[in-house]
Amino acid sequence: MKVASPLVMLAMLTVSTQILAESAVKADAAKGQQIATQVCAGCHSADGNSVIPTNPILAGQHPEYTTKQLMNFKAQEGKPATRNSPIMGAMVAGLSPDDMKNIGAYYAQQTPKTTGAKDKSAAKLGEKVYRGGNIESNVPACASCHSPNGAGIPPVYPRIAGQHAEYTLAQLRAFRTESRANDANQVMHMIANHMTEKEMQAVSEFISGLR
Numbered sequence: 001m002k003v004a005s006p007l008v009m010l011a012m013l014t015v016s017t018q019i020l021a022e023s024a025v026k027a028d029a030a031k032g033q034q035i036a037t038q039v040c041a042g043c044h045s046a047d048g049n050s051v052i053p054t055n056p057i058l059a060g061q062h063p064e065y066t067t068k069q070l071m072n073f074k075a076q077e078g079k080p081a082t083r084n085s086p087i088m089g090a091m092v093a094g095l096s097p098d099d100m101k102n103i104g105a106y107y108a109q110q111t112p113k114t115t116g117a118k119d120k121s122a123a124k125l126g127e128k129v130y131r132g133g134n135i136e137s138n139v140p141a142c143a144s145c146h147s148p149n150g151a152g153i154p155p156v157y158p159r160i161a162g163q164h165a166e167y168t169l170a171q172l173r174a175f176r177t178e179s180r181a182n183d184a185n186q187v188m189h190m191i192a193n194h195m196t197e198k199e200m201q202a203v204s205e206f207i208s209g210l211r
């Protein structure tokens with residue numbers, strides 16, 4: 001926490017006020033399941049445990065985080081989407097804010113499965129970065145925000161444990177180039193910007209085996 005605490009405070013402040021303002025209506029997981037089954041299952045699997053490495057596992061994710069991502073994939077009031085994905089941009093075009101809340105509630109209730117890390121030596125270096133960061137290059141420990149077991153801290157810090165390494169690596173690269181710019185106060189941008197490609201690959205491998 002030593003390196004990260006000012007960042008943590010900033011990120012928490014901005015995002016939590018945003019979420020408070022949005023949480024007036026209660027979510028309906030059964031309605032979310034209908035959409036998930038009809039529209040999303042082909043890529044993310046029926047219970048959100050995607051078996052395709054480029055498509056993220058959604059099962060067990062905090063509901064507020066999933067809802068926020070769905071909002072961020074959509075262009076709002078003439079402004080471009082803060083999270084750029086042609087595929088997901090098309091998927092959310094027809095969803096209302098209530099649909100997004102219901103979908104978040106549905107996936108949060110599903111049990112995440114993990115396949116485990118494939119490259120053990122990469123995972124070893126990755127564990128160092130995950131637990132201790134890199135003091136020399138100013139990379140904070142991932143564990144300080146995403147928790148030691150990768151379960152995250154709702155509502156702001158997502159669950160990342162067991163996620164496909166390919167997807168995690170793609171996100172770190174996207175944060176670095178800011179094609180994904182929906183992280184409050186650029187917290188993930190600053191972190192990814194200080195990481196080497198090797199560290200990103202290693203930490204992604206380690207995270208895929210966390211549970």
Ligand code: HEC
Binds near residue numbers: 043
């Ligand atoms: C054609 C395949 C496809 C379909 C269908 C699809 N997705 Fe996705 N989804 C993806 C891909 C690929 C990504 C990663 C996008 C990126 O690189 O940022 C993604 C990312 C996401 C994320 C971000 C997860 C995270 O951890 O940040 C959410 C949430 C999501 N999808 C929900 C849905 C929902 C809900 C539906 C149905 C309405 C849906 N997806 C339909 C392919 C798909």
Ligand code: HEC
Binds near residue numbers: 130203
């Ligand atoms: C200071 C707090 C903080 C630290 C430290 C941190 N993160 Fe994050 N991370 C966040 C926040 C906040 C988000 C959510 C951004 C958003 O709202 O879309 C996030 C999102 C992510 C995502 C996207 C997850 C998804 O499902 O799309 C990945 C991957 C990630 N972080 C990996 C890491 C790794 C790897 C490290 C360590 C090198 C790390 N984070 C360190 C705060 C942090």
